[in-house]
Amino acid sequence: MGDCVLNTLTLSAIDEAYERIHDVVHRTPIIRNHSLAEIANCDLVLKAENLQRTGSFKIRGAFNKTAQVYEAGGSGVVTGSSGNHGAATAWAARYFKLRSHLVVPENAMPEKVEAARHYGADIEFLGTTSQERLERAQAISHNLGLSFVAPFDDPDVMAGQGTIGLEILHQLPEVEFILVPVGGGGLIAGIATAIKGKRPDVRVIGVEPVGAPKAYQSRQQGRRIVLKFTDTIADGLKTSSLGEKTYPIIERLVDDIVQVDDNEIRRAMFLLLSRQKMLAEPSGAATLAYALRKPNRLHHRKTVAVISGGNIDAATLFHLFDSYASTS
Numbered sequence: 001m002g003d004c005v006l007n008t009l010t011l012s013a014i015d016e017a018y019e020r021i022h023d024v025v026h027r028t029p030i031i032r033n034h035s036l037a038e039i040a041n042c043d044l045v046l047k048a049e050n051l052q053r054t055g056s057f058k059i060r061g062a063f064n065k066t067a068q069v070y071e072a073g074g075s076g077v078v079t080g081s082s083g084n085h086g087a088a089t090a091w092a093a094r095y096f097k098l099r100s101h102l103v104v105p106e107n108a109m110p111e112k113v114e115a116a117r118h119y120g121a122d123i124e125f126l127g128t129t130s131q132e133r134l135e136r137a138q139a140i141s142h143n144l145g146l147s148f149v150a151p152f153d154d155p156d157v158m159a160g161q162g163t164i165g166l167e168i169l170h171q172l173p174e175v176e177f178i179l180v181p182v183g184g185g186g187l188i189a190g191i192a193t194a195i196k197g198k199r200p201d202v203r204v205i206g207v208e209p210v211g212a213p214k215a216y217q218s219r220q221q222g223r224r225i226v227l228k229f230t231d232t233i234a235d236g237l238k239t240s241s242l243g244e245k246t247y248p249i250i251e252r253l254v255d256d257i258v259q260v261d262d263n264e265i266r267r268a269m270f271l272l273l274s275r276q277k278m279l280a281e282p283s284g285a286a287t288l289a290y291a292l293r294k295p296n297r298l299h300h301r302k303t304v305a306v307i308s309g310g311n312i313d314a315a316t317l318f319h320l321f322d323s324y325a326s327t328s
């Protein structure tokens with residue numbers, strides 16, 4: 001397919017992102033677990049981004065963006081996220097000795113806020129919706145001259161996330177299916193651009209929770225829909241809509257969107273921990289949840305499930321496993 005221009009995200013931007021970030025972020029391992037592969041009934045390989053710096057893939061996009069802010073002589077960065085993206089942005093800013101400012105929800109998980117504070121971020125609490133936070137972050141960007149680092153709807157952020165696609169092709173050239181979780185769509189837009197640019201035969205499948213079906217419904221209705229209500233344990237996938245920039249890329253390049261429920265996610269987290277001794281957060285286990293479903297569409301295929309993150313506090317983990325134990 002070569003270097004096609006797709007709504008401002010290009011394959012060469014992903015190659016450049018890889019050059020920019022590869023000395024700093026981990027090339028995370030791919031892991032085969034025979035017991036999980038047997039349940040999944042396919043040749044299953046896990047791409048362990050839960051072992052990534054800051055505990056999730058988000059450092060790839062945040063670092064790619066922040067590096068460019070630094071190169072352009074910027075003084076700092078701002079974003080509106082309490083979760084993995086906030087921590088990753090704070091980490092990248094600290095690396096370049098830039099200022100970072102995070103707008104976080106009033107009900108933010110204390111552990112996640114603490115991680116960002118530990119990386120030196122100024123923290124501001126505001127409301128509970130992501131829209132409020134992102135609007136405030138953009139106002140701060142304007143007033144204080146800090147550069148806004150969007151969680152997903154920015155080609156530089158998507159390009160960083162797309163470097164996972166490049167790594168998968170190096171680590172497992174014979175891959176046939178790649179399962180990717182979908183929140184606002186930055187991760188899957190980046191990976192799909194990398195994969196379809198280099199190997200259009202590989203199928204890229206988006207996985208999202210039934211309680212936040214924005215990509216599924218958008219595909220069904222042929223337009224970017226905004227959900228009025230979302231409900232899922234997968235906080236990173238709870239976004240109410242795909243981005244204006246991620247949506248057209250996903251529409252064009254992602255082969256299919258599938259959904260998993262919260263019980264399937266809990267089961268995947270539990271099996272990953274017990275069989276592979278590996279901890280994923282709910283958003284990170286969604287792809288495995290789909291692979292473990294019977295039947296799935298992966299029959300004997302070489303399938304990579306992106307385990308996108310592993311950040312979860314002890315109380316939430318105990319609560320999830322407790323409720324899983326009482327239903328299984």
Ligand SMILES: Cc1ncc(COP(=O)(O)O)c(C=O)c1O
Pocket residue numbers: 056083084085151152181182183184185186187188235236237239281283284308309310
């Ligand atoms: C662990 C994890 N997985 C997946 C996602 C979804 O990423 P995106 O919003 O780029 O689709 C997120 C987003 O916060 C996340 O934290």
